[in-house]
Structures are given as structure tokens and as C-alpha cells.
Amino acid sequence: xxxxxxxxxxxxxxxxxxxxxxxxxxxxxxxxxxxxxxxxxxxxxxxxxxxxxxxxxxxxxxxxxxxxxxxxxxxxxxxxxxxxxxx
Amino acid sequence: xxxxxxxxxxxxxxxxxxxxxxxxxxxxxxxxxxxxxxxxxxxxxxxxxxxxxxxxxxxxxxxxxxxxxxxxxxxxxxxxxxxxxxxxxxxxxxxxxxxxxxxxxxxxxxxxxxxxxxxxxxxxxxxxxxxxxxxxxxxxxxxxxxxxxxxxxxxxxxxxxxxxxxxxxxxxxxxxxxxxxxxxxxxxxxxxxxxxxxxxxxxxxxxxxxxxxxxxxxxxxxxxxxxxxxxxxxxxxxxxxxxxxxxxxxxxxxxxxxxxxxxxxxxxxxxxxxxxxxxxxxxxxxxxxxxxxxxxxxxxxxxxxxxxxxxxxxxxxxxxxxxxxxxxxxxxxxxxxxxxxxxxxxxxxxxxxxxxxxxxxxxxxxxxxx
Ligand SMILES: Cc1cc2nc3c(=O)[nH]c(=O)nc-3n(C[C@H](O)[C@H](O)[C@H](O)COP(=O)(O)OP(=O)(O)OC[C@H]3O[C@@H](n4cnc5c(N)ncnc54)[C@H](O)[C@@H]3O)c2cc1C
Numbered sequence: 001x002x003x004x005x006x007x008x009x010x011x012x013x014x015x016x017x018x019x020x021x022x023x024x025x026x027x028x029x030x031x032x033x034x035x036x037x038x039x040x041x042x043x044x045x046x047x048x049x050x051x052x053x054x055x056x057x058x059x060x061x062x063x064x065x066x067x068x069x070x071x072x073x074x075x076x077x078x079x080x081x082x083x084x085x086x087x
Numbered sequence: 088x089x090x091x092x093x094x095x096x097x098x099x100x101x102x103x104x105x106x107x108x109x110x111x112x113x114x115x116x117x118x119x120x121x122x123x124x125x126x127x128x129x130x131x132x133x134x135x136x137x138x139x140x141x142x143x144x145x146x147x148x149x150x151x152x153x154x155x156x157x158x159x160x161x162x163x164x165x166x167x168x169x170x171x172x173x174x175x176x177x178x179x180x181x182x183x184x185x186x187x188x189x190x191x192x193x194x195x196x197x198x199x200x201x202x203x204x205x206x207x208x209x210x211x212x213x214x215x216x217x218x219x220x221x222x223x224x225x226x227x228x229x230x231x232x233x234x235x236x237x238x239x240x241x242x243x244x245x246x247x248x249x250x251x252x253x254x255x256x257x258x259x260x261x262x263x264x265x266x267x268x269x270x271x272x273x274x275x276x277x278x279x280x281x282x283x284x285x286x287x288x289x290x291x292x293x294x295x296x297x298x299x300x301x302x303x304x305x306x307x308x309x310x311x312x313x314x315x316x317x318x319x320x321x322x323x324x325x326x327x328x329x330x331x332x333x334x335x336x337x338x339x340x341x342x343x344x345x346x347x348x349x350x351x352x353x354x355x356x357x358x359x360x361x362x363x364x365x366x367x368x369x370x371x372x373x374x375x376x377x378x379x380x381x382x383x384x385x386x387x388x389x390x391x392x393x394x395x396x397x398x399x400x401x402x403x404x405x406x407x408x409x410x411x412x413x414x415x416x417x418x419x420x421x422x423x424x425x426x427x428x429x430x431x432x433x434x435x436x437x438x439x440x441x442x443x444x445x446x447x448x449x450x451x452x453x454x455x456x457x
Binding site: 025026027043044056063066072 | 180181184185254300302308309313385387388390449453456
């Protein structure tokens with residue numbers, strides 16, 4: 001991904017890309033605000049896969065305080081995290 | 088990689104020098120001299136993947152894997168301590184904030200020893216049942232709970248304790264000498280006898296809130312999987328080491344021991360054991376290498392690759408060690424002997440960091456979800 005593309009990929013786009021990824025992986029429709037942990041959609045293996053996916057796809061490092069539950073609850077919250085880490 | 092053969096030979100010579108021919112004695116005594124562990128720790132060899140900026144060796148997973156296999160071929164107890172130390176360092180790297188990384192990682196490469204405590208009497212395979220509480224209040228945290236079978240805890244200066252926070256879970260770095268901590272060694276473990284397994288009781292242990300990695304509140308499943316990922320990688324390579332030690336012992340014995348006028352190596356039924364051991368050692372090496380390369384390349388499927396490597400390597404190690412004892416027969420049938428240790432040590436590798444059944448569940452799910 002080039003710098004300009006990276007800069008223009010706003011939060012909504014990231015969220016959309018993440019719901020597609022989640023749909024692809026979980027084989028169910030996932031809305032941007034669905035709570036992955038509360039609904040049991042995400043197991044522990046998948047949680048870590050998500051971290052690696054976010055890091056690789058969006059070129060961020062997710063460590064320490066950013067590994068909070070709130071950051072991973074939904075596609076939208078993950079998009080928020082990525083946007084924040086990139087700025 | 089710029090790290091040449093020389094450095095590799097150097098670190099192996101150093102380890103060989105510290106370990107010598109004593110793993111058998113350590114096994115019988117149920118203890119490794121702390122001086123040996125501290126020296127390996129100071130050399131950064133117990134957690135060699137710690138980045139250089141934290142005074143670590145900055146090894147890749149693959150390079151650390153080969154190192155782990157080497158240590159595992161000498162002594163699975165020592166390798167277990169290494170697994171715990173590496174898992175502790177990895178957990179700090181992943182969960183800690185910048186200040187905590189700066190505070191703890193140089194300790195872990197500077198001779199301090201660490202263990203990681205997940206399991207409780209009611210929370211073994213099912214870690215969602217963890218009951219240990221981390222209560223946050225003002226500038227301190229209070230830890231209450233009881234952990235069991237914590238590898239390396241009897242040697243540890245620091246125990247990383249996994250517990251529940253108000254929201255989600257957390258890992259607290261507990262000094263072993265903090266008031267309210269009681270560490271009690273497991274008597275007579277089946278294998279890895281000198282790995283310092285112990286139970287850890289925590290009664291109202293008060294620590295500054297800086298001891299709670301990343302401020303806590305991480306999802307328990309994520310936290311557990313993160314830490315275990317390193318442990319699984321390390322166990323996979325450790326089992327490669329067990330298989331290498333067995334292969335060496337068995338080929339040497341088959342060449343030199345004569346029965347019915349021929350070396351054992353000329354009895355076909357014995358040769359089959361050799362062939363199977365070679366296949367086991369090679370298969371375990373290849374899957375572990377693959378998982379390490381996924382890890383080093385940041386591939387999301389590293390998570391599954393790691394479980395697959397741990398599963399296959401430990402299952403092969405159990406089978407391989409059993410056939411090694413078979414071929415050595417009475418020559419390998421005393422405690423402390425390399426194949427006798429392998430036989431007992433390997434079995435435990437099928438239980439820890441996700442038992443074979445738990446690995447099968449994960450891998451089965453993966454097969455279904457493709
Ligand atoms: C040598 C050794 C070192 C250890 N080191 C550490 C350490 O450093 N830190 C730490 O926190 N813990 C450690 N442990 C504890 C270890 O993690 C647990 O023993 C392990 O998770 C299994 O839990 P359990 O013993 O309670 O067995 P259980 O969970 O009671 O399992 C018993 C049997 O049932 C099977 N089983 C359980 N649940 C399921 C299921 N859902 N589906 C199918 N089969 C199932 C298991 O595979 C096993 O065969 C260590 C244990 C050993 C033996």
C-alpha cells in the first residue's frame with residue numbers, strides 16, 4: 001500500500017475492509033458494531049490472528065495498552081484503533 | 088542472516104560448557120544449579136528473541152528455534168526453563184507499555200529468572216475458568232489467587248501472573264519475594280524433573296500499578312493465546328531436540344551393540360526404528376521451521392502453524408522416545424539416561440501449552456473453517 005493510499009483510507013474504509021475480512025473468516029455476516037467477544041464469534045486463536053492481520057494489513061504495531069478489549073470489540077473499534085495508531 | 092557459524096558455535100560451546108554431562112544428575116536431583124541458569128540468562132540465551140534495543144540478542148524465531156532444539160537435545164528441564172523465560176519476555180514485549188518494556192526486558196536478559204502462571208486447579212485446559220483476581224485501586228494493584236504447575240517458578244525472581252481485572256484480564260509481574268507470595272515446589276514430577284515446577288499462592292499481594300502490564304484490561308483469550316504462541320513454538324523446537332538426542336543415542340547404540348553375532352543395526356526390525364526416528368526428527372524440524380518462518384514473516388496463519396508444529400513435534404517426540412528406549416533396552420532403562428529422560432520428558436510435552444486434544448480441537452476447527 002502506498003503512502004497516499006494509506007493516508008486516504010479513512011476509518012470507514014478500514015471498517016468496511018475489516019467486516020469483509022471477518023465475513024470471510026467467520027463465514028457469517030458481521031455488522032460493523034457487532035461485539036465479537038460477547039457473541040462468541042471470536043475464539044482465542046482468532047483474536048491473535050486479528051492482531052497479526054491488523055499489523056500486517058495496516059502497517060501498525062499493536063502492543064501494550066492498545067491490546068485492550070475495547071479496541072477489539074467490533075470492526076468499528078478496530079478501525080478506530082488503526083486510524084489512531086497511524087496518525 | 089549476518090550472524091555467522093562462528094557465533095552459533097560460540098554460543099553452543101558456552102552452553103555445552105555450562106551443561107556438560109550433568110543433565111542426568113540434574114534429573115535425579117530434580118534441580119539445576121541456579122548459577123547455571125543465571126549465567127545463561129545473563130548471556131541472553133534463555134530468551135534470545137528479545138530485541139537488541141532491550142539488550143537482547145534479537146534472534147529470529149527460526150534462529151532461536153535451532154538454539155532451543157540444541158538445548159532440548161541436552162536437557163529438557165533446562166529447555167523448559169528457557170521456554171518459560173522466553174514466554175515471559177514475549178508477554179512483556181507484547182503486553183507492556185514502553186516504560187515497562189524498558190524496565191523488565193533488560194532484567195530478563197540480565198540474569199533474573201521468570202515464570203508464567205496461567206493454570207489453576209480448576210483452570211487447566213479451560214483457561215476461561217481462571218479465578219485469580221487483579222484488583223486495581225489508585226496507584227496499586229492487589230493480586231489474589233492460586234496457580235499450579237508453574238514451570239521455573241521455584242527458580243524465579245519474577246512470576247508473571249494471569250488474572251481477571253475489572254474489565255477483561257491482565258498480567259501482573261509479581262516479584263517472588265513480595266509479601267503474600269508463597270511458592271511450593273511440585274514433588275517428584277514425572278519428567279522435566281529439574282524444571283522447577285511449583286505452585287504459586289498469592290494472598291493479597293500488593294504491588295504498584297506499574298506491575299500490571301499495559302494497564303491490564305486485555306481480552307483473556309487474546310492474552311492467553313499471545314503468551315502461549317511463544318510457548319508452543321518453544322515446545323515444538325524443544326521436541327525436535329528430544330528427537331535429535333534420541334536419534335543420536337539410538338544410531339550409536341545400534342552400531343556398537345552386537346547380538347546374535349551382528350550389530351543391532353543389521354537386524355531389520357531395529358533398522359525400522361532408526362528409519363522412523365529419522366522421519367520423526369525431520370518432520371518435526373520441518374513443521375517447526377515452517378511455523379518459525381511464518382512467525383518471522385508476520386503471517387496471520389502463524390497462529391495455526393504454531394499449534395500444528397507443537398502438536399506434531401510432541402506426538403513424534405513421545406513415539407520416538409518410546410522407540411529409543413526400545414532399541415537401547417536395558418542400556419537405556421535407568422533414570423537419568425538420555426533416552427529414559429526423553430521418554431518421561433516427551434510425554435509432558437503432549438500435556439502442556441495446549442494438550443494434544445486441545446491442539447486437535449483447534450486444528451479440526453481450522454480444517455472446518457477453511
Ligand atoms: C510439566 C508441566 C509444566 C507446566 N508448566 C506450566 C506453566 O509454566 N504455567 C502454567 O500456567 N501451567 C503449566 N502447566 C499446567 C498445564 O498448562 C496444564 O496441565 C494443562 O493445561 C492441562 O490442564 P490439566 O492438567 O488441568 O488437565 P485437564 O484440563 O483436566 O485435562 C485432562 C485431560 O482431558 C483433556 N481435555 C480437557 N478438556 C478437553 C476438551 N475440551 N476436549 C477434549 N479433551 C479435553 C485433556 O487434553 C487431557 O487429556 C504445566 C503442566 C505440566 C504437566
